[in-house]
Amino acid sequence: MFEDHLDTECACVVGGAGLAGMGFLFNALKTGVLPQLCRDGLIVVDASDRPGVGSLGQYRITANSVGDVFIDCLRDPRLASIFEPLEYSPAYWRIRRQADSAPPLAEVGELMAEAHRLVLEHIVKHFGVRIWHSTAITAVTWQPGEVHLLVETAGFERRIRCRALVLNLGGRQTPQHLCAGLAAHGLSLPAAADVLGSDVLLRMNAVQIRERLVPVLAAGRRISVIGGSHSAFSVLENLADALEFAGLQELTLIHRNPVRLFYECAEQAHAQGYDFDAQRDVCPVSGRINRSGGLRYRAQQIGREVLHNGRVGKTGVTVRRAQLQGGAPADLELAAQALGESGAVIQCTGYQPVLPQLYHADDTSIQLRQANGGLDANAQGCPQDQDGRRLDGIYLFGIGAGLAPDPQLGSEQAFEGRIYGVWQFHHTASSAVLEAVLARVQRLARKPEPARPSLVQTLDERMHLLLPGLSGKV
Numbered sequence: 001m002f003e004d005h006l007d008t009e010c011a012c013v014v015g016g017a018g019l020a021g022m023g024f025l026f027n028a029l030k031t032g033v034l035p036q037l038c039r040d041g042l043i044v045v046d047a048s049d050r051p052g053v054g055s056l057g058q059y060r061i062t063a064n065s066v067g068d069v070f071i072d073c074l075r076d077p078r079l080a081s082i083f084e085p086l087e088y089s090p091a092y093w094r095i096r097r098q099a100d101s102a103p104p105l106a107e108v109g110e111l112m113a114e115a116h117r118l119v120l121e122h123i124v125k126h127f128g129v130r131i132w133h134s135t136a137i138t139a140v141t142w143q144p145g146e147v148h149l150l151v152e153t154a155g156f157e158r159r160i161r162c163r164a165l166v167l168n169l170g171g172r173q174t175p176q177h178l179c180a181g182l183a184a185h186g187l188s189l190p191a192a193a194d195v196l197g198s199d200v201l202l203r204m205n206a207v208q209i210r211e212r213l214v215p216v217l218a219a220g221r222r223i224s225v226i227g228g229s230h231s232a233f234s235v236l237e238n239l240a241d242a243l244e245f246a247g248l249q250e251l252t253l254i255h256r257n258p259v260r261l262f263y264e265c266a267e268q269a270h271a272q273g274y275d276f277d278a279q280r281d282v283c284p285v286s287g288r289i290n291r292s293g294g295l296r297y298r299a300q301q302i303g304r305e306v307l308h309n310g311r312v313g314k315t316g317v318t319v320r321r322a323q324l325q326g327g328a329p330a331d332l333e334l335a336a337q338a339l340g341e342s343g344a345v346i347q348c349t350g351y352q353p354v355l356p357q358l359y360h361a362d363d364t365s366i367q368l369r370q371a372n373g374g375l376d377a378n379a380q381g382c383p384q385d386q387d388g389r390r391l392d393g394i395y396l397f398g399i400g401a402g403l404a405p406d407p408q409l410g411s412e413q414a415f416e417g418r419i420y421g422v423w424q425f426h427h428t429a430s431s432a433v434l435e436a437v438l439a440r441v442q443r444l445a446r447k448p449e450p451a452r453p454s455l456v457q458t459l460d461e462r463m464h465l466l467l468p469g470l471s472g473k474v
């Protein structure tokens with residue numbers, strides 16, 4: 001008879017096998033350190049029944065990088081044999097054909113999901129990694145030297161004790177965050193407005209957008225988009241495309257800082273008539289303009305149209321713009337009026353990380369310190385609690401968390417946010433985390449005991465017979 005509460009011990013848990021968690025595993029494989037990481041057990045825990053898929057492919061927009069950036073994540077001699085099947089994959093060839101242009105995220109998501117599946121199968125077969133799919137991490141207790149996880153599969157709870165937890169569970173947008181941002185400028189949301197996150201809106205097709213927002217237009221109310229990022233400009237385009245023929249004539253864009261555009265170099269920016277600050281907007285390492293915070297590709301085209309012609313792309317939908325910091329004196333008033341007239345407000349003000357309940361060993365709850373655009377973590381992704389205590393052993397770098405720009409790689413001075421993206425997950429961000437995880441796992445390793453299958457191990461091997469999510473198969 002098995003009990004519901006079972007304990008497992010391992011060296012490392014990768015919590016969340018989306019784009020960030022998979023970037024970490026790819027990097028461990030490419031750098032040849034996976035065997036060391038797996039020696040005392042590596043478990044991948046993901047809430048989805050298809051770990052490795054993540055959310056990127058669900059957004060109905062184009063990528064903010066060219067196809068080759070994603071191919072580059074798969075391009076490594078150590079991965080070549082694993083990815084042989086991709087030679088026959090239409091998803092792979094679709095992205096290859098768009099090596100120099102920005103592909104739709106649906107196509108990127110398809111390729112990355114195929115590549116992730118191949119890697120997961122490989123590491124299960126060759127390194128004994130266990131994949132607990134359909135398993136949600138519900139609580140984490142941190143103490144120096146050990147991290148305890150409470151996980152749930154189909155109603156069954158189980159504990160994992162590990163030395164290192166790589167925790168990237170995706171991002172979320174909370175209306176409280178939006179309200180706090182507006183309140184800083186003396187603005188508030190109208191009580192009756194439908195507040196919709198860009199994360200939800202960008203996953204909707206045109207029919208779904210019309211179902212949700214045509215009643216707002218029919219009531220003669222305005223739609224306001226809040227934010228100045230890629231998501232905000234993608235939202236403007238998707239709204240204009242879906243709603244122009246349902247009567248949408250004008251959208252309002254309320255953003256805090258100037259809208260920044262990315263250029264490869266100063267000459268390119270000058271040629272396009274784009275004004276930039278030579279001190280604050282230029283990356284000292286690469287010479288690129290607004291390298292971290294500038295709009296790229298499709299979002300840049302939309303941004304340029306909005307800045308120059310006040311229109312969304314080639315549609316007839318116009319945009320009223322209000323810049324809250326350093327904008328025209330009337331902008332704040334314009335924003336207040338537009339919000340007052342809005343029946344729907346689309347929140348594009350960034351993400352917070354999805355987190356389980358976090359506790360100290362004495363059961364006091366942990367709140368992680370936030371930074372502009374993510375978490376106040378060190379270069380290895382270890383966050384701080386509300387008292388400034390560093391939580392060594394927990395590593396976050398995915399959406400909503402991010403990492404500060406690496407001074408060696410460069411960024412523009414004006415960029416105050418956190419960096420995250422697929423290429424970073426596979427390279428710079430996960431390299432720093434990998435090094436820290438490996439050092440910690442080795443430092444805290446227990447002295448080997450005489451080999452004998454433990455009860456926990458035996459239970460673990462048989463668990464899949466009872467709980468499908470706990471099998472060591474992908």
Ligand SMILES: Cc1cc2nc3c(=O)[nH]c(=O)nc-3n(C[C@H](O)[C@H](O)[C@H](O)COP(=O)(O)OP(=O)(O)OC[C@H]3O[C@@H](n4cnc5c(N)ncnc54)[C@H](O)[C@@H]3O)c2cc1C
Nearest residue numbers: 016018019020047054055063064137169170398399421422
């Ligand atoms: C609209 C939009 C467009 C973007 N475009 C680009 C782009 O063009 N290029 C680029 O490089 N980046 C882009 N990004 C940024 C980033 O690459 C993606 O957001 C990426 O999906 C983030 O990966 P992640 O692993 O952090 O989160 P996700 O991909 O969301 O993965 C989270 C994983 O955690 C799992 N999970 C959730 N809760 C639990 C739990 N409790 N327990 C266990 N598992 C759990 C989920 O099942 C999932 O597998 C974009 C982001 C957004 C929002």
